[in-house]
Amino acid sequence: MVYPTVTDKDPEKIHIVKDQNYTVCGYCYNKFATFTKEDLKKIHFIKVEKITCNSCTSSFS
Numbered sequence: 171m172v173y174p175t176v177t178d179k180d181p182e183k184i185h186i187v188k189d190q191n192y193t194v195c196g197y198c199y200n201k202f203a204t205f206t207k208e209d210l211k212k213i214h215f216i217k218v219e220k221i222t223c224n225s226c227t228s229s230f231s
């Protein structure tokens with residue numbers, strides 16, 4: 171199973187994307203109302219085992 175994810179830099183954590191602004195745990199990775207191609211580049215589809223944010227993964231278990 172793969173999920174769309176974004177990486178938070180400080181501390182480095184991989185989150186699952188919920189919508190165009192937020193991750194599942196509530197981290198805001200995109201502050202803007204618009205969603206551009208640049209934002210799309212931030213999103214990587216990876217396996218759930220590689221996701222390092224516990225709050226995000228626990229929502230799916």
Ligand SMILES: [Zn+2]
Pocket residue numbers: 184185186193194195196197223224225226
């Ligand atoms: Zn998270």
